[in-house]
Every structure is written in structure tokens, then in C-alpha cells.
Amino acid sequence: MSNDKQVHVLGLSGGKDSAALALYMRDKHPEVDLIYYFTDTGKELPEVIDFVNRLEGYVGKKIIDPYEEICTSNREKKDFDYWLKQHNNYLPSPQARWCTIQMKLVPFEKWIQRYLDDGYEVVTYVGIRSDEPYREGYQVTANKNITVRMPFREDDIDLQGVKDILQNADLFADTEEAKGNPNSSQAKGLPGYYDWRSRSGCTFCFYQRKIEWVRLRELHPEAFEEAKRYEKAAENDKGDGTFYWLGKDTPLSSLEDPDRVARIKSEHEKKRARFLKRKRINPLQVISIDVDRDFMDEMYDDQEGGGACVTCYK
Numbered sequence: 001m002s003n004d005k006q007v008h009v010l011g012l013s014g015g016k017d018s019a020a021l022a023l024y025m026r027d028k029h030p031e032v033d034l035i036y037y038f039t040d041t042g043k044e045l046p047e048v049i050d051f052v053n054r055l056e057g058y059v060g061k062k063i064i065d066p067y068e069e070i071c072t073s074n075r076e077k078k079d080f081d082y083w084l085k086q087h088n089n090y091l092p093s094p095q096a097r098w099c100t101i102q103m104k105l106v107p108f109e110k111w112i113q114r115y116l117d118d119g120y121e122v123v124t125y126v127g128i129r130s131d132e133p134y135r136e137g138y139q140v141t142a143n144k145n146i147t148v149r150m151p152f153r154e155d156d157i158d159l160q161g162v163k164d165i166l167q168n169a170d171l172f173a174d175t176e177e178a179k180g181n182p183n184s185s186q187a188k189g190l191p192g193y194y195d196w197r198s199r200s201g202c203t204f205c206f207y208q209r210k211i212e213w214v215r216l217r218e219l220h221p222e223a224f225e226e227a228k229r230y231e232k233a234a235e236n237d238k239g240d241g242t243f244y245w246l247g248k249d250t251p252l253s254s255l256e257d258p259d260r261v262a263r264i265k266s267e268h269e270k271k272r273a274r275f276l277k278r279k280r281i282n283p284l285q286v287i288s289i290d291v292d293r294d295f296m297d298e299m300y301d302d303q304e305g306g307g308a309c310v311t312c313y314k
């Protein structure tokens, strides 16, 4: 399909692949006049917001938020509480992921619909790497006026290629962490959350593993307390013991028990040790932060992203 009227868009999730793609497109394909966008749910990790701001500086263009482009109602704007109420206080979960739909996909669709209504072809760029299996699902819609491009697949850029792009851009070079700790994520051009969590997204994302909830509590106690409040409200409303992000009858407050936290940490250490053994890696030659950052999904026998969709973690 070709159309004289084209608009090129690239969505950032706060994750490494879409960020590397933005850097790559700026440097290797400056002829493409891209619109970069990031759909902020209002509940993103502070490290994600910092990352997006740094990317904005590097690409030299405003990264727009589809919300701001299309929202006519202030209530709907980045308002998790509003949407929670619309869903009868049912917290989002892998089975009912209304958060991604309402807070990311719908604003995006409404935003590009304006271009489509205006007779534009929309070309959307996605950071699927050459080492990932092709999934038809990346075709965001059957609309023949929307084309999906995957430059990393086209140009044979794999995971190491993505890491190299981020390392070379060195977006965090000015931070104390990058200067003082060569093993930190920031020293490798990655946002700081990769030191303790395997994916971007909301502070209370239910795709977190127990160890990541524990770390959220340690590193962002106010965000953890907020997540607890959401659970408490759902508990009061439903009262059936099922609405806990850690599973039935397991509220987040259970992580206030030091013994339980110690058990979760110890289980994670064991998992890491088993993984290293399976991979025949000498544990004395690696740093645990690197293992968590690079292999968390593999360690937990999970697919990359742990079931989260590309919109939230890629």
C-alpha cells in the first residue's frame, strides 16, 4: 500500500527495545520524519519517566503523549482511579487487563484515527528484534491503511545489537550511578529499574514477580503503599479474598513480614544458582545484578516480558 500522505509513528514503552529503536532510527534513518509517542498511564516508575525524558533529548523531538492529543475529559486523563471505578473496582490482572486497553491502546487508536480519517497511511515502527520469533499479533489492526515496520528484523539487529545501541548512546553518563558503578544498568545505557525489575510499566504492574514486589517495597515504598491501598479498597469492596496481586489470600501487606521477605529472597537466590548451574556459568565469575538483568525471564522459565504485551514492556 502506498499513499502520498503518510505519517510515521514510533511508540516508546519505557523498555529497552523501543528505546533502542528510537535511537537507531534517529541515527540510521534520519530521512524518516518520525513522531515519537509514549502513553504515560500516570503510574509509571519514576525511572521510566526519566528514561523517556532522556530519550526526548537524544532524538531532539518532543515525545508526544496520545492522551494529551485526544483527551477531552480531564477525568479520563491518566486517571487510573477513574478507570478502576469504571471497572467496578476490579483490579487489573493478566486475565482482565483493562489497564493496557484503556490507558494505552485506546488513546493510541483514537490518536491515529485522526490521521486515518484525514486520508493518511499510518506507518508504525515496532522494536521486534531479529532474534525474536515473528508474531502476526504485531499487526496492530487489520486496517489496510496501517503498516507495521520492524527495522531491527529488517536490518538483523538482535539483543546484543540493542544493548550496543543503548550503550553507545550512553544516556545516563551524567548520573552518579553510571559514574560510580560500572556494573549498574545506567552504566550500560539502561534505565535504573533494570537493576531490580525485568520490565517497564506501572509501579503496581501485576506481571511483577514476588522478588520484584519485595524490591519495589524497598526502593519505592510510597508506590508500594499505594498498591496496598488499591488492594485494600478492592478487598473491602469484594470481600472474597481473591483480589490480591500476589494471589488468593495473599495481600501485599504479607510482604511486611520479615520472614516471608527473607524466604522470597532466598528462593530467588536458589533460582539464580540453579539457572547458573544449568547454563554452566561459574557463579564466582558473574555479578548477580547482571544475571537478574539479563536472564530474569529465562530464570523463571518465562517468555520475554513474562506475558506482558509489547505496549507495556518492549
Ligand code: SF4
Residues within 6 Å of the ligand: 041, 092, 097, 099, 100, 103, 104, 200, 201, 202, 204, 205, 206, 207, 308, 312
Ligand atoms: S504496565 Fe502492567 S499495570 Fe501498567 S498498563 Fe501495562 S499491564 Fe497494566
